[in-house]
Amino acid sequence: MLDLHNLSFMSDGRQIINDLSFTFQKGKFYAITGPNGSGKTTLSKLIMGIHKATTGNIVFAGKDITNYTVTERAKAGIAYAFQHPARFKGLTLRDLLNIALGKDHKADMRDIVEKIGICSFEFLDKPVDSKLSGGEIKKIEMATTIALNPKIVIYDEPDTGIDLWTIDPMVNLLKKEQTEKGTTTIVISHNRTFLEAADTVILIKSGKIAYQGDTRGALPLLSDLSICNQNCKVHENDGCFR
């Protein structure tokens, strides 16, 4: 479905992604985790075309999309939900859903709004601006992404700003989209609920895949401090707060 071949990305002389190869299978649920700064978000932005790979190539549904723009990738069926979604002065959720659903759509926006747990339909006509809470903007980001009905979707830390009572319904919604529509789903997360929901967990360390496999195999690594790539230079007795 989506093949990453020897993907590398350098920025300011730093190797962020280092010769990474992986194949995402159609209709599967993937969780990508790893320490802060390990390259998870960069990898997802390479897939979406927001960053251009320094070397390597990306093949999606049999087509080399390495040189596709963000717009072309979106039209090909790749979707990306931002960790820190954009806020707009003037544009409403209805405006964004209209763009996502395309011209002449007949979808009932209220269905989408209900699906992502926004209880009031008045939300549709509120500006998607800085007055929204962190949780609300993340739900809106999810709504616009789901509305695209993508073939493959990447959610970058969808649980940021989301309360504990919403995590499980959110996981259930993404699983439902995956199973009912066959959406290949990639979630970047530090949250165990997402890791446990995944068919495959991918652990990134220093721009490389340190582990790929089931959740059970990944769990011991989550408490293994050698995975951390912070390389803190503290005095022997001070230790790391972790």
Add this chain to the structure above:
Amino acid sequence: MMDALDKELLKAVSGLEQIPKGAYNIRKNGKLLTRNVSANIDIESLEGSRGIRVIIKPGTKNESVHIPVILTEAGLYDVVFNEFIVGDDCDVTIVAGCGIHCGSSESEGHEGVHQFNVGKNSRMKYVEKHYATGDGTGKRILNPTTKVFLEEGARAEMELAQIGGVDDTKRVNEAELEANSMLLITEHVLTERDQQAVSSNTIMLNGAGSRANMVSRSVIKGSSRQIFNALMEARAKCFGHIECDAIIMDNGINETVPALKALHPDAELTHEASIGKIADEQLLKLMCLGMSYDDAVNTIIQGFLK
């Protein structure tokens, strides 16, 4: 009689496809074109055809009055003074606007002063749109002024927009608010090429419990220039807020100066201002929804000015 061009200008500034129902006064090239009054809304000419007085009877509810101006005559600079007297306990909408078509090398312009007295506990919505078009090389000049006086408990919502094509504009908005009155002004101005716009705003919060919110959205394209000045002065226990945002594109220049003056210890005044280009994350979000870069820019600007 209105020709096709008149109809186009009328639609652009007031959204009207044809002559409206109810009260209206349409002015073309400095003269009255057509007028209608209603049982509750009277319109009378001021001496020397220099403007009109609109008198809305106390208690008038859910009625509107349209007073668009059309300019198509080369070299004409139309100056007008219009007065609006809104009685107590009304709920009315006033739609104004000026459309200029410049088809020659001679400049055309309109300078309109609109003065409002909104009676006790009345609600008034005022919509004013300015638009200029035509392939002439003359300048299109629009200098609108609004002066608003809100009596006790009155409420005014003013939407002021300059939607394109105006080469030079000096906008002035002045307001005085008595006790428990409320004012919301939104001003949207788009300039392009080498156009210039100056907006000067003064809001005096005189009465206890008065509230004012001034929102300005500017888009500065090409090598155009915009200056926005707003002074909010509090003379009682009241609340006021100024929000001014400008998006600069190309080589545009913007100067934004919000000023707050509290002359009462219980006054609450705030402001927020921003000037910048369209944020990358906004563009990327829309492109991730399948839009091209150009369409994304256009959508963000349209939303910003909506």
